[in-house]
Structures are given as structure tokens and as C-alpha cells.
Amino acid sequence: MYQGRRTTLCLxxxxxxxxxxxxxxxxxxxxxxxxxxRNARFDGLASARREACDGLSPEAIAxxxxxxxxxxxxxxxxxxxxxxxxxxxS
Numbered sequence: 001m002y003q004g005r006r007t008t009l010c011l012x013x014x015x016x017x018x019x020x021x022x023x024x025x026x027x028x029x030x031x032x033x034x035x036x037x038r039n040a041r042f043d044g045l046a047s048a049r050r051e052a053c054d055g056l057s058p059e060a061i062a063x064x065x066x067x068x069x070x071x072x073x074x075x076x077x078x079x080x081x082x083x084x085x086x087x088x089x090s
Contacts, residue, residue: 014057014059014060014063018056018057018060019060019063021056021060022056022060022063022064022067023067025052025053025056025064026052026064026067026068028052029048029049029052029064029068030068030073032045032048033045033068033073049068052064052068053065
């Protein structure tokens, strides 16, 4: 089971709406990753990950990257349920 690192640091820097937007984008990217894994076609994933960060602040990008690491992607936690309490366990 993947034990994600605590993300409360980012919550001090970003407002709640931005944090939720980052989590939403991360969940969307998780779906993109799952589809790529089902199709065994991983080309385009890096560009999709970069595009998902468009318009985000540096702090938000750092949080997005933390939520879309390979370890988190393969553990597939329910980000919306577990993110705000700092628990990214699957």
C-alpha cells in the first residue's frame, strides 16, 4: 500500500478553490493514465501531464506533480476522498 507524503504544506500556500482544482485535474489525469494502461499505449502521457498544469501557480504545479507520481498513479487512491486529510493511502 502506498503511503503518500503529507500534502498539508501546500494547503498553507494555496486557497481552497485552487487546491480542489488541482485535485480535480489530478483525478482527470489518473483517468487518462488508466486508459493508457488499459490500451498499453503510453505515448502522449507526458504531454497530457504537462497540459494539465497549464495556468497553475508553481505551488499548484508542485502539488499536481506529487499527486500524479507513478507510485500514486499505480496505487490509485481516491484523491477526492483522501487528499484533504493528508492520507493518500489506497
